Every structure is written in C-alpha cells, then in structure tokens.
Amino acid sequence: MSSPVLPSHGRVRPLGLAQVTLTGGFWGERQAVNATATLAHCESWMERLGWLANFDRVADGTTGPDRPGWPFSDSEVYKLLEALCWEAARTGDPGAEAAIKRLTARVARAQDPDGYLNTCFGHGDQPPRYSDLEGGHELYNTGHLLQAAVARLRTHGEDDLVRLARRAADHVCRTFGADGRAGICGHPEIEVGLAEFGRALGEERYVEQARLFLDRRGHGTLRDIPLGRAYFQDDVPIREAEVWRGHAVRALYLTAAAVDVAVERGDDELLRAVERQWERSVARRTYITGGMGSRHQDEGFGEDWELPPDRAYCETCAGVASIMVSWRLLLATGEPRYADLVERTLYNVVATSPSSDGRAFFYANPLHQRTPGRPADPDEVSPRAEGGTRAAWFDVSCCPTNVARTLASLHGYLATTDDDGLQLHQYASCEIRAELPDGRPVGVDVETRYPESGTVRLRVAAGTPGPWTLTLRVPSWAAGATLTEDGRTRQVSPGLVRVRRAFRAGEPITLDLPVEPRFTWPDPRIDAVRGCVAVERGPEVLCAESRDLPDPAALDALVIDPGSAPRAGDGGALVRALLPARPGGDWPYLSRPATPPGDAGWIDLPLRPYHSWARRGPAGMRVWLPASTPHPEGE
Amino acid sequence: MSSPVLPSHGRVRPLGLAQVTLTGGFWGERQAVNATATLAHCESWMERLGWLANFDRVADGTTGPDRPGWPFSDSEVYKLLEALCWEAARTGDPGAEAAIKRLTARVARAQDPDGYLNTCFGHGDQPPRYSDLEGGHELYNTGHLLQAAVARLRTHGEDDLVRLARRAADHVCRTFGADGRAGICGHPEIEVGLAEFGRALGEERYVEQARLFLDRRGHGTLRDIPLGRAYFQDDVPIREAEVWRGHAVRALYLTAAAVDVAVERGDDELLRAVERQWERSVARRTYITGGMGSRHQDEGFGEDWELPPDRAYCETCAGVASIMVSWRLLLATGEPRYADLVERTLYNVVATSPSSDGRAFFYANPLHQRTPGRPADPDEVSPRAEGGTRAAWFDVSCCPTNVARTLASLHGYLATTDDDGLQLHQYASCEIRAELPDGRPVGVDVETRYPESGTVRLRVAAGTPGPWTLTLRVPSWAAGATLTEDGRTRQVSPGLVRVRRAFRAGEPITLDLPVEPRFTWPDPRIDAVRGCVAVERGPEVLCAESRDLPDPAALDALVIDPGSAPRAGDGGALVRALLPARPGGDWPYLSRPATPPGDAGWIDLPLRPYHSWARRGPAGMRVWLPASTPHPEGE
Structure with a gap:
C-alpha cells in the first residue's frame, strides 16, 4: 500500500495515498502549488548549483575536493525524488514520472560497483569513505535515498531506483553490520530509512541494522565536538533518555526510527521511552506553533522552559520531523494527542515555510521578528537560515525538499x-x-x-x-x-x-469546531514570554505584523488588554491594544517600574495567521503580545 | 608614563601605574591572586598544549599544518606577556621579569627576517601568509603583540620584545600600507595595538596605519560569511554605524581603536560617531551586569532589546573590551557615564570570571542558569564556552589572559x-x-x-x-x-x-554611598525579562542560587514580592519570595492564566553578588526574579 509509513502492526493503520484525494481547500491548494511550482524549482536550483552534476562527475571520474555543495547535498536530490514519486502516483503526471527517471539515471551512474553511493567521499582526491562519521553525512544521505526508494516501491514497484537503493542498503549492512564497524552517523536518518525500506521489502535485516544503529548511539560512539555529544544524541542511549536535546532534526529523525523499530520488534520498553521523551519535550520544549528548536547555535532544543520567541529556531525540517514522529506514535497508539501536535505543526510550521507561489521558503520560524527582513532576491542563494523573508534557496537547503515531500504525501496523514x-x-x-x-x-x-x-x-x-x-x-x-x-x-x-x-x-x-479567536496564556515557567498572551483561532496561531500598526516601531512597545476578548477579524482577530510612545532612556534598567502608558489611545489591532506572516512583504512580527494586566503570579 | 592607554590629549589624563598602589580590598585581593596564581597557570597551560612550542617549531623549521591550537593561540602568549609586563613593574617580582625574558626569547626566534611573526601561516606546509584574512587572525595576533610591547616599553623601556614588535609593526605597514594590499583582519585588534604602539614610540605612521585599517572596514572588504559581514563589522563604515553589532569583542576592540585614532587626529566626527554607538548600545543592547553579547551563535550583540538572560553570552573578553572603550571615552571626555559603565562591568563581568584561586574562569556570563553545571576538572580543557562552571582552560582560551592583563593593570583605571x-x-x-x-x-x-x-x-x-x-x-x-x-x-x-x-x-x-539593596526594573521593551525585577546593591548585581532554596527545582517557579523592599543580608540581600509548586501539565500553553500561587509560604530568599555565583559549587542561578505584582503596563 502506498503509504510513507506502513508499520506491520499498530493500534491504527494508515491509508494508502490512493485512498485519499484532497479536493481543494487549505491543503489542496498548497499541494497543487507544490506540484506545479516547487518540485521543478528544487530540481532547477540543484542543477544550477551543480548538486546534480556531482553525480555525473563521480560517474565520469572528474570529481574531487572542489565538488560544490555541502556533504549532504545528495540528500536533497533524494528528498526531491521521494516527493516526485508521491506526486507521480497522486496525479499520474508524466512530467513527474519523467523527472524520476531522469534523476534516477544520473544517480545510478554514480553508484560504485559495491553499492557505495556518495558524491563527496571516496572518489578522486576526496576523503575516504566513512572517514568523518561525525560530520560527513554519508549514511544520512543513504537514509534519504532509502526513503525515496520506499516511495517508488510503494507507488510503482521495483525499478532502477529501488534496485540501486537496495545495493546501497546492502553496502551499509555489510560495512556497519553486527560483524562490521561499530559506527553510527552524526546525523540520524539512515535508521528511519532502513526501517521503512525493510518493511517495504519485507527484509528483516534492514530493520535489524536500524536497531543496531539505534542501540549503538548514546555511548560516546562519535568523537566529542565543541557543541557536545548531545548535539547528535550520542550522549545518552535512546532507551534511557528523558527528553529530546541537541540538534532538533537529528533528535526527531532518530526518534521516528525508534518508533519504527519498537513497533516492528514489539519492543514496548523502547516505545514507552519515546513516549516519555515526547511527553516531556512537548510539555516543556515546544513552541505554541508546534515548532521545536530554541537555539540557533546548534539548531537545537533548549533546556526545559527555554523558549525564546525571537531567537526561536523552529526549523521547518524539525516541524516535518516532528510530524514524522507523532504520526508514527499515532499509528502505534491511536492517541489523539499525537494528531493534535501534527495539526498544530502542519498549520503553524509546515504551512508557514513556503511562499504562496511555492518558490521561496522560511528555514527558521521564529515567533518574534523585531526588524523586517530585506526583500529576497529570487536568484540568490541565501547563506543564512534566518532573516525574516522567505528565500528561493539556501546554502544549506534541507527545508524546500522536506516541504515538497511532505506536501506531496500530505493526504496520507488525514x-x-x-x-x-x-x-x-x-x-x-x-x-x-x-x-x-x-x-x-x-x-x-x-x-x-x-x-x-x-x-x-x-x-x-x-x-x-x-x-x-x-x-x-x-x-x-x-x-x-x-x-x-x-x-x-x-x-x-x-x-x-x-x-x-x-x-x-x-x-x-x-x-x-469553535474557531472563534481565543487568548492563550503561557506556563509561568516560560520566562521569555512572561506577562504575554497569544491569540489562537482554531488550529492557527495568530500574530501581529508591524505593517498593520500606524507606527511600525510600536511593535516593540505595544500592549494589549487581555480583559477584552479577541474578536473575529478578517481571517484572524482583532484585539484591543495600546501603542505607547517609549522615549529612549540612556540606561534600560530603572529604579522604579516603567510608567504605565495610561488608558488613552486604545486601538483595534488586527492579528493574522502566523503562517501568513511576511506574505505581504517584509515586516516585524510577534506572536506573544505583552498584556496590560498579565494576570501574573500572586495577583 | 606607564599607562596602558596614554592619549596625546584628552579631557583628563591617566595616571601612570607607578602612581597608584592597591592596598588590599576587593580588587587588591584579586590582583594578588592574579599575580601569584593566574599568570603561572596561563603559562603552564600554554606550555602543556604546545601553544608556546609552536614558536620553537617555527624557529626549528619543524612546524606544519598539524600545529596545535587555533590560529589565534599566539595572541594568548602575547596577552600573558602584557600581563607579565604590568605585573613585573607593579611588584618588581623577579619571577615575572624572568618569565618575560623567557617568553620573549622563544617568540623572537620565530620571527622571520622580514618581521613577519606567526606560528600558523607561512611556514612549512602551512597556508601562505595572509591567505585567510577573514578567519586567520594574523593581524589580530600582531595587535596583541604590540599591546604587550607597549606594556614593556612603558614599564621598562626598549628591549627585545619592543624591538621585535617594531619589526612586526613595520612588516604590517609595508604589507597593508596605503600603497600595499587594501586588506583588513577579520578580528579587529591590530588597530588598537598599532595606535597605542605609535603613541608609545611617537611613531605617527603606526597611528596612520590604524586609521587606514579603520576606514577600509565597513565596505565589504572581507568575503561574506554565513553569519554576515556584520559579524566582523565590515557591513557599515564605523563613521556611519549607529550601534554595535556582530561579534561583541570584535566590535569593541575596533571601537577602542576608533577612539584612539579620533583623539590623535582631532577627528571629532569619528569621536562623536563612537559616542553615538555607545549611547544606543548601552541603552538597548547591554545587560544589567554591563555584559555585552546576547547570542551564542556568533558571540554577538543582538538587536535592540534582545537581551535574554539565559542565553546571554556576555563573554568575559567583551567585558574587558567594553572597559577598554569606556576608559578611552572617559579620558577623551571626562564624562562620568563612562566610569559608571566601567564600574558595573568590573564588578559584574570581570570579577565574575576568575575562580577565587585564580585557576579557573567563566568564558560566558549568563544571567540565568537553569541547570547546575558539572564540577570542572582542573586538568581538563573545556571544549565549550558555557556550562555553568568555571573551567581551568578552554579550547578557545581568550578569557583567562584577558582577565590577567586587566587585573595586572587595574590600578591604572581608578x-x-x-x-x-x-x-x-x-x-x-x-x-x-x-x-x-x-x-x-x-x-x-x-x-x-x-x-x-x-x-x-x-x-x-x-x-x-x-x-x-x-x-x-x-x-x-x-x-x-x-x-x-x-x-x-x-x-x-x-x-x-x-x-x-x-x-x-x-x-x-x-x-x-548608599549600598542598601534596591530593586531595579527593566525597560518594558526588554521582552525576555518582562514581569521581573533584579536586586542591586551598590555596584553589584545580585542573584539567587538554587542551593539557597529548600528545593533547587523551585528556581524555575519562584516569585518574589516587589512590594516588600529587599533587606540587607549577609553580603547581599533578602527578598520575600514564594516557591509555588508547579505540577507539570502536558502542554504549557493554557486557556486561562496560571493559577496564582496564593499567599501562603513566603520565605526570605537570600541573594548574593552575581560575581560570587557558583563559587560554592555548581548551582542554578537567576538575576531576574519574576515578580508577583510586576507593576505591568497599564495597571
């Protein structure tokens, strides 16, 4: 059956993608834009930057250390292939089918006779195979190849893509099997790829290899790095961990694999460990948007209650990965809390990333942007993950293809x-x-x-x-x-x-369902948003944008009245707000509380869905709104 | 005269170090520990790690790309030399004098015949000289060499150290002069070194070279990097900039040089530009401790009002550099606001870094530590700048020697x-x-x-x-x-x-001076500490430590009563506080405000000077205390 995730058992079973058709609406429209714009956009950028030619250069023996792109650029090709496979099956679009064949042929030529497939290691003067497990991403790339092959196998059947993936998987098992090198990849992904590929093919040994990788992790198997081994979850075995930590996408891809292995093996201890980690991480390390990742430095989770709105990282890929985890837990348990988080993350992370035309993306999804970004150049590769505007492509461009494969298979998650x-x-x-x-x-x-x-x-x-x-x-x-x-x-x-x-x-x-706008208050332990409220409307988190203020600079100082319920506004809400003038002092720490702004000058401040922010052009933005009477502790 | 900074004119003149003697007390004790422990500690670590032997290896022709240490490790030797020069003059300690001669001899042997001096570039198979101006730190190292030579020249007179520094400075001028390569260093420091060395020797051309470097900067002279050119202040010319931004130490070293050049040239436009930057940065980008740097990712300033206490970077070196800037502005203008900031930074950043025994240091100085660090191993190099415990040495170990040179010359700033x-x-x-x-x-x-x-x-x-x-x-x-x-x-x-x-x-x-403890309220635009108060006592910022709570976990939830003035406590203060139990929910965003904790169970919470935190062992800590009645906006 053509599902991205198809456990051999569980409390509920996914539908095949052929069993569900989106017929317009919020997601149908986005899926159509993905099909008609994003897929070609991704292929065109990878061609332009030489990430596709990297495969040709390996085949032609002309590659070397000057290869363009990061070591993980191969994975973008594979994620695009995965998206194309879902898309070709969804619509029968011959263009998608042609693209699959075109890309598969180029990838296939680069595969070494023993099955090894990577454009950054092991050819010409490149570093040797698996010489940098911490940072080299070789197994990570292979994991995404396997996910693409799963999509092809389930929607089309065995073909060149599936066969080359099988050779790659066999090479991984020979190299890193129980009798092989006891290594793991710095970026988890091979595990989830192997587990699903094993399920799709009925090859138990792939699932076993995924289990091996999982259980090797957490024992200091990788070298320490300045960010610490928690960065790649090699600090604590997954069965013992209490909470997600380190690089968010890494933590979540790993966790998705853990659910797969737990389910296939009937390993309830492992499943319970993952559920425990989900519970604490969702209760203490997750943004109101469902976004995960509080730190830019390591693209990682913060500590409990460390949830700054302005420096929220909330990588789009972490949103995708969080949905991967919760969907698997939903299949295993049937519990609605997992679908609740999937919904929140879909509307407030995944839907936020792509531009309306499907040709630009947010990488990070902060909840507070103080300074409007500068308009993005559609011909420019953004060197940065931040900036307040959607970018056509990134130096590290994991998010566009992750959005693409998620939207192309979205009907499978309903x-x-x-x-x-x-x-x-x-x-x-x-x-x-x-x-x-x-x-x-x-x-x-x-x-x-x-x-x-x-x-x-x-x-x-x-x-x-x-x-x-x-x-x-x-x-x-x-x-x-x-x-x-x-x-x-x-x-x-x-x-x-x-x-x-x-x-x-x-x-x-x-x-x-009652979708009147409503106030939401943070746990008092979330220090960064103390004294603020947010407004939600149905599954959507709303936000204020500077362009809706008479003075854009007032975004810094605005104060809303939480005693006055938000009213329905055009697609969002209206709240009563003051925009007090705040003259600059010479030192921002005062010997008495700041003067209250007084009662004059209340306005109706329009709030809009967070996923729509910056669609009208660069803007300052905030989700959490300082409250004039914050109903604080002890009042 | 033996001052670290000796402008040719200004509103006030520094004293020579020989004109002031600390006689015990807060700083006298720290200066003594620095003399008896820290200086030898630094030399011993640099010997142990091969940072000193790097000079020998250049001289012996045995160095190469395998050289240990970062490209800037030479500068640590120079900062130690600077500290030793001040110390030798202060006490006449023959040990310090011997160390100067010992280190100078090793450094001197590594100097190339044309004056170039660097252990990481240009020898054996190392990359060529000045082949990585963005990240190579060659001119940065030379700048610290010149500051060491200034200390030697002013306390002792011309000797080998001064002569080799002069050759190095001449090489810089030949290479990067008006007719030379129009390059700048990714890390400012050469500018402040050249300016002071020029003043100390009466060599106008060194000051002119500093001016050239200053005015070349800000025009995209360096290659762009993922963090953006603001990281190394190459985004906007210093005369046009409105505020400090990017890497804090870089921004501040550059600014110190700008004051020097402005004063020597009578360039009031430049001086006024720096004052304007100081004003806005102090009003909107500075912590209550005087600490600067809101972000770990780039060790940099945040935007206006972006001052998270938990992820405050507040690098010790940025504190040192901020004092360098404010001291120069004080000399130029005589205005007490600069001495105010120097005092705040001395007591709350510089004094915070070293352990009581002078053999361990904080690198970052956050204002909120949620999880106690793990006890530091005195034999371990910390790979990280954070962690909540003072470390003996760091992989990047700029802070210990910066503390050392500051404490050794501290009496010059009174x-x-x-x-x-x-x-x-x-x-x-x-x-x-x-x-x-x-x-x-x-x-x-x-x-x-x-x-x-x-x-x-x-x-x-x-x-x-x-x-x-x-x-x-x-x-x-x-x-x-x-x-x-x-x-x-x-x-x-x-x-x-x-x-x-x-x-x-x-x-x-x-x-x-009234040093009763007092409450301090933040500007309402500092989102990260909304609804909190701090307690200060004289020039000291106070903090709560988890070890003073009946339940250490209560640090997350504590609430204080700002209606009840803080009382004097043992070296700090006592405030009325509640430690409400906060059972964990499954989702931290609530449909109604959190239940107030009620009036029962007020305790007297002891607060201690921030600079003393974690001296009794690892602890959670917070400066900003959630207030039960935060006197919010509009009340």
Whole structure:
C-alpha cells in the first residue's frame, strides 16, 4: 500500500495515498502549488548549483575536493525524488514520472560497483569513505535515498531506483553490520530509512541494522565536538533518555526510527521511552506553533522552559520531523494527542515555510521578528537560515525538499483505519475510500473551509454496508464542539468521538469546531514570554505584523488588554491594544517600574495567521503580545 | 608614563601605574591572586598544549599544518606577556621579569627576517601568509603583540620584545600600507595595538596605519560569511554605524581603536560617531551586569532589546573590551557615564570570571542558569564556552589572559588628573601619588571596604600645596550619597562632585554611598525579562542560587514580592519570595492564566553578588526574579 509509513502492526493503520484525494481547500491548494511550482524549482536550483552534476562527475571520474555543495547535498536530490514519486502516483503526471527517471539515471551512474553511493567521499582526491562519521553525512544521505526508494516501491514497484537503493542498503549492512564497524552517523536518518525500506521489502535485516544503529548511539560512539555529544544524541542511549536535546532534526529523525523499530520488534520498553521523551519535550520544549528548536547555535532544543520567541529556531525540517514522529506514535497508539501536535505543526510550521507561489521558503520560524527582513532576491542563494523573508534557496537547503515531500504525501496523514472503521485525524476537503481488514469498504467525502471555518461536513460514501465506527478527533483546543448526525446535534469533548452504526449512503455528518479567536496564556515557567498572551483561532496561531500598526516601531512597545476578548477579524482577530510612545532612556534598567502608558489611545489591532506572516512583504512580527494586566503570579 | 592607554590629549589624563598602589580590598585581593596564581597557570597551560612550542617549531623549521591550537593561540602568549609586563613593574617580582625574558626569547626566534611573526601561516606546509584574512587572525595576533610591547616599553623601556614588535609593526605597514594590499583582519585588534604602539614610540605612521585599517572596514572588504559581514563589522563604515553589532569583542576592540585614532587626529566626527554607538548600545543592547553579547551563535550583540538572560553570552573578553572603550571615552571626555559603565562591568563581568584561586574562569556570563553545571576538572580543557562552571582552560582560551592583563593593570583605571587636580573614578583601597602638569604633587590615600560598605575614606597625602580640585564620581545609582569634608556633611548627586581648595596633609574626606539593596526594573521593551525585577546593591548585581532554596527545582517557579523592599543580608540581600509548586501539565500553553500561587509560604530568599555565583559549587542561578505584582503596563 502506498503509504510513507506502513508499520506491520499498530493500534491504527494508515491509508494508502490512493485512498485519499484532497479536493481543494487549505491543503489542496498548497499541494497543487507544490506540484506545479516547487518540485521543478528544487530540481532547477540543484542543477544550477551543480548538486546534480556531482553525480555525473563521480560517474565520469572528474570529481574531487572542489565538488560544490555541502556533504549532504545528495540528500536533497533524494528528498526531491521521494516527493516526485508521491506526486507521480497522486496525479499520474508524466512530467513527474519523467523527472524520476531522469534523476534516477544520473544517480545510478554514480553508484560504485559495491553499492557505495556518495558524491563527496571516496572518489578522486576526496576523503575516504566513512572517514568523518561525525560530520560527513554519508549514511544520512543513504537514509534519504532509502526513503525515496520506499516511495517508488510503494507507488510503482521495483525499478532502477529501488534496485540501486537496495545495493546501497546492502553496502551499509555489510560495512556497519553486527560483524562490521561499530559506527553510527552524526546525523540520524539512515535508521528511519532502513526501517521503512525493510518493511517495504519485507527484509528483516534492514530493520535489524536500524536497531543496531539505534542501540549503538548514546555511548560516546562519535568523537566529542565543541557543541557536545548531545548535539547528535550520542550522549545518552535512546532507551534511557528523558527528553529530546541537541540538534532538533537529528533528535526527531532518530526518534521516528525508534518508533519504527519498537513497533516492528514489539519492543514496548523502547516505545514507552519515546513516549516519555515526547511527553516531556512537548510539555516543556515546544513552541505554541508546534515548532521545536530554541537555539540557533546548534539548531537545537533548549533546556526545559527555554523558549525564546525571537531567537526561536523552529526549523521547518524539525516541524516535518516532528510530524514524522507523532504520526508514527499515532499509528502505534491511536492517541489523539499525537494528531493534535501534527495539526498544530502542519498549520503553524509546515504551512508557514513556503511562499504562496511555492518558490521561496522560511528555514527558521521564529515567533518574534523585531526588524523586517530585506526583500529576497529570487536568484540568490541565501547563506543564512534566518532573516525574516522567505528565500528561493539556501546554502544549506534541507527545508524546500522536506516541504515538497511532505506536501506531496500530505493526504496520507488525514485518516486511518482499524478493524472496525475509519478515523479522521485532520480536517480537509477530501474524498476517502478505504477498506477494512475484512474487506468492507468504508468512505466519506469531506467538505470544509477549515480552518477559516470550523464547520466540517462529512457525507458517508456509497457502499459501506453494515455497522462500522466513524471516529473523529475533536482537537484539544475545541471545547464546545458539536456533532450533528442522524438528525441530532450534541456537544462533543476534545478527544475522540465515535459513531458506531450502519450508515446510509450520502448521509451527512457535521462536526462544528469553535474557531472563534481565543487568548492563550503561557506556563509561568516560560520566562521569555512572561506577562504575554497569544491569540489562537482554531488550529492557527495568530500574530501581529508591524505593517498593520500606524507606527511600525510600536511593535516593540505595544500592549494589549487581555480583559477584552479577541474578536473575529478578517481571517484572524482583532484585539484591543495600546501603542505607547517609549522615549529612549540612556540606561534600560530603572529604579522604579516603567510608567504605565495610561488608558488613552486604545486601538483595534488586527492579528493574522502566523503562517501568513511576511506574505505581504517584509515586516516585524510577534506572536506573544505583552498584556496590560498579565494576570501574573500572586495577583 | 606607564599607562596602558596614554592619549596625546584628552579631557583628563591617566595616571601612570607607578602612581597608584592597591592596598588590599576587593580588587587588591584579586590582583594578588592574579599575580601569584593566574599568570603561572596561563603559562603552564600554554606550555602543556604546545601553544608556546609552536614558536620553537617555527624557529626549528619543524612546524606544519598539524600545529596545535587555533590560529589565534599566539595572541594568548602575547596577552600573558602584557600581563607579565604590568605585573613585573607593579611588584618588581623577579619571577615575572624572568618569565618575560623567557617568553620573549622563544617568540623572537620565530620571527622571520622580514618581521613577519606567526606560528600558523607561512611556514612549512602551512597556508601562505595572509591567505585567510577573514578567519586567520594574523593581524589580530600582531595587535596583541604590540599591546604587550607597549606594556614593556612603558614599564621598562626598549628591549627585545619592543624591538621585535617594531619589526612586526613595520612588516604590517609595508604589507597593508596605503600603497600595499587594501586588506583588513577579520578580528579587529591590530588597530588598537598599532595606535597605542605609535603613541608609545611617537611613531605617527603606526597611528596612520590604524586609521587606514579603520576606514577600509565597513565596505565589504572581507568575503561574506554565513553569519554576515556584520559579524566582523565590515557591513557599515564605523563613521556611519549607529550601534554595535556582530561579534561583541570584535566590535569593541575596533571601537577602542576608533577612539584612539579620533583623539590623535582631532577627528571629532569619528569621536562623536563612537559616542553615538555607545549611547544606543548601552541603552538597548547591554545587560544589567554591563555584559555585552546576547547570542551564542556568533558571540554577538543582538538587536535592540534582545537581551535574554539565559542565553546571554556576555563573554568575559567583551567585558574587558567594553572597559577598554569606556576608559578611552572617559579620558577623551571626562564624562562620568563612562566610569559608571566601567564600574558595573568590573564588578559584574570581570570579577565574575576568575575562580577565587585564580585557576579557573567563566568564558560566558549568563544571567540565568537553569541547570547546575558539572564540577570542572582542573586538568581538563573545556571544549565549550558555557556550562555553568568555571573551567581551568578552554579550547578557545581568550578569557583567562584577558582577565590577567586587566587585573595586572587595574590600578591604572581608578583615577585621572587634569590641569587642576585629581579625579577619582573608582573606589578601592589604594594610595595615589600623582602630579599635575605644572609639577605640583597631588595625592590621596583611600581606605574602604567598598563595595561591601559604601563608606569611602580619603586622606589627602602630605605635600600637596596650594588649591587644587578633588573630583569624585558619585555613581549613577547612588541617589542619597553624602560627602563629608572640612567638617561638614552634605548630600551629593550622582555625577561628579568637585572640591576645590587647598587641602591639609592627612585631611579626611569621606564619601558615603548608599549600598542598601534596591530593586531595579527593566525597560518594558526588554521582552525576555518582562514581569521581573533584579536586586542591586551598590555596584553589584545580585542573584539567587538554587542551593539557597529548600528545593533547587523551585528556581524555575519562584516569585518574589516587589512590594516588600529587599533587606540587607549577609553580603547581599533578602527578598520575600514564594516557591509555588508547579505540577507539570502536558502542554504549557493554557486557556486561562496560571493559577496564582496564593499567599501562603513566603520565605526570605537570600541573594548574593552575581560575581560570587557558583563559587560554592555548581548551582542554578537567576538575576531576574519574576515578580508577583510586576507593576505591568497599564495597571
């Protein structure tokens, strides 16, 4: 079945991508832009920068240490291949199919006879194979190759891409197997690639190799580096770790693999360890956007409660990786909290990154931008991960292809089945036609303007005989939701709501989620946003942009009235705000509290979805809004 | 005269180091530990790591790319030499004198015949000279060599060290002069070294070379790097810049040189530009400790109001460099605000770094440590600049030698003269015997337990005939200070207080500064400490340490009562605090404000000087204390 992730068992089962079709709406539109713009954009940049030619140069024996791109640039080609595979299957687009063949041919030529495949090591005067496990990313690249091959295998069947991936995987197993070198890669990814490739092929030894890599980690297997071994999670074995730490994408790719291995092996101890890490990391190291990564220095998690909005890193790839983890945990456990986090991260990280035209991307996703960025040049490679504007491409360009492969397969993350029915985890206009294990068809059509509107209209598809259970996730924020079915409307609580009965073909079922804007207060231990509130609307986090202020500089000083509930505004909300003038002093630490700004001059400040920020041009922005009466401790 | 900085003119003139003797007290004790422990500690580590042998290997023709240490390790030898020169002159210690000769001889052997001197470039298979101006630090190293030579020249006179420095400076001028290569160094320092060396030798062309380097900078002279050209201040010419930005030590060393050049050239436009940058940077980019540098990623300034306490970098070297800048501006202008910042930085950055035994150091000086560090191993080189414990040595070990040279010359920063008298800028037990330009002796003895006590007792030295003006700085925080002289006590306001008359030998003059602990509130635009207060006591910033809490974990949740003034405590203060239990939730963003902790359970929380933190062992720590009634905006 054509799912990105297909565990051999679990509480619920993913649908195949062919079983779900997005029919417009928030995600349908984004998936279309991805198809028509982003995929070609990525290929064109990789051609332009020589990242594709790196494969030709290996084949032609002309490569060397002057090879352009970082050691991990091969992986961008593989992530693009993965995206193209999902896309070709989704639409049958011959252009996507041609691109797969074109790219596969170039990659294939670069593979060494023994299966080793890498354009940065081991050829000409390049450093030898696996001579820099800490920083060389060779196994990381291979992991992404395997994920691409999984996509091809599940949507098309064995072909050159699958065969070359198999040779690469075999080379990894020979080199790093139980009798081989006891090494691991500085950047986890091979593990999740091997586990899924093993599942897709029914090759147990690939899963075993993933387990080996997992269990080798955390014992100081890699050399220490100035950032410390926590940077690449080689500080504590994954079974013993209490929380995610170090480089966020590394931590999350590793964790995704751990869920895969735990599920395949029935290793409940490992699964429970991952759940524990998820719990503490989500409770103490995650942004309101679902973003992860508090530090620029190491692109990493901070300590508990270290969640600065301005220097939030919240790498787009960490958002993708967090969804990989939570989706796997959802499949394993069926628990709605994992789908809650997937939803939050989709709307506030993944949707934030790409520009409306699909040709520029945010890499970091801070929650506070003090100074508007400068307009991006569509012909420029951004050397930096930050800057407040979406960039066409990056020196380190992991995010565009990660967005691409996620959007191309997004319809696979909406729903699951179990023995008794269908579970809807995310709400988007779509058609779902699935099958229960006993062969009974189940299906619904979903029509909604979610998240703009909270009304989600389902119609049961024709030909779903007998009783079955339709399960709907009521998001954790959706207190006051109602469900209308069988002519009756009732309140439903956050969590899972189940309807078990025989359904009539075309029967309407309506879930109404309350998407009025609402205030959200931070735990008092999050020092960086003390005395602030945020405004959320449905699954969307809202933000203020400097261009909506009479004086853009007032973004620094604005104060809102949390006693006055936010009102619905155009696609967002309005809050009562003051923009006090703050003359500059010569020293910012004062012998008495700052003078209150007084009651005059309240305005209606418009807030918009965070994912839309800087779409009207560079702007200052803030999610957390200082409150005039912050309901602080002890009041 | 034996001053580290000796401008040809200015509003006030520095004293020679021989004119001031520290007689115990806060700084006298630290200076003694520096002399007896730190200097030998630094030499021993540099021997152990081969940083000294790098010079021998150049001389012996045995060096190569395998040379140990970073490209800037030569500068540590030079900063130690500078410290030794000040120390040898201060005490006449033959050990220091022997060390100077020993180190100078090894350095001298490594100098090439044309004057080039560097152990990392240009010998054997090393990269060619000046082949990496962005990162190679060659001119940076030379700048520190020149500062060492200045110290030797002014305390001893011409010798091998001075001669080899002169050859090195000449080589720089030939290579990078007006007719030479229009390059600059990625790390400013050569400018301040050349300017002072030129002043010390009366060689105008060295000052001119410093000016050339200054004016070449800011035009994209260096290659762009991922952190951007602001990292090394090559983004905007120094005459046009509005604020300090990029790597803090780089920005401040450059600025110190700009003051030197401005003063020597009578370039008031440049001086005014620097003052403007100082004003905005101090008002918006400086920590309450005087620390500078808000970001770990680039060891750099943040944007205006970006002052996170937990990820504050506040590098010890940036504190040293900030004092270099403010001291120069004080000499140029006589304005007390510069001495205010010097005092704040001395007590809260420079004094914080070294351990009590002078053999371990803080590199970064954050204002909030959530997790206690692990005890440092005195035999271990710390690969990291952070960690919450003072380390014996660092992989990048700029801070220990910077502390050493600052403490060895600290008595030079206490007082100045002008045509009419003596100005005291810092208060420490000392004897001052200076001379006015007309040859009249002026002098005072100072006795004080400052900053523990606010009472500063002066006695006029014998033999200061005729009327002259004694000027005392009343720190900006010292509202309510009194001066007792000629039998009368009067209130004196922050700023400068002048007493002009003939003094009697032995006549007492007493300045009483109010050092009761006091609350300090942040500007509301400093988002990271909204809703918090700090407690200061005299020039010292205080902090809470987890080891003083009944439950160390309560450091995250503590709340203090800002309505209850802090009381004097043992060397610090006591504040009324709550330690509310905060059970963990599963998501830290709440639909209503956190429950106030209630009124029960107030305790007296002891606060101690920030500079003393972690001296009793690893601990969590915070300077900014969440306030139960934060007197927020609009209340």
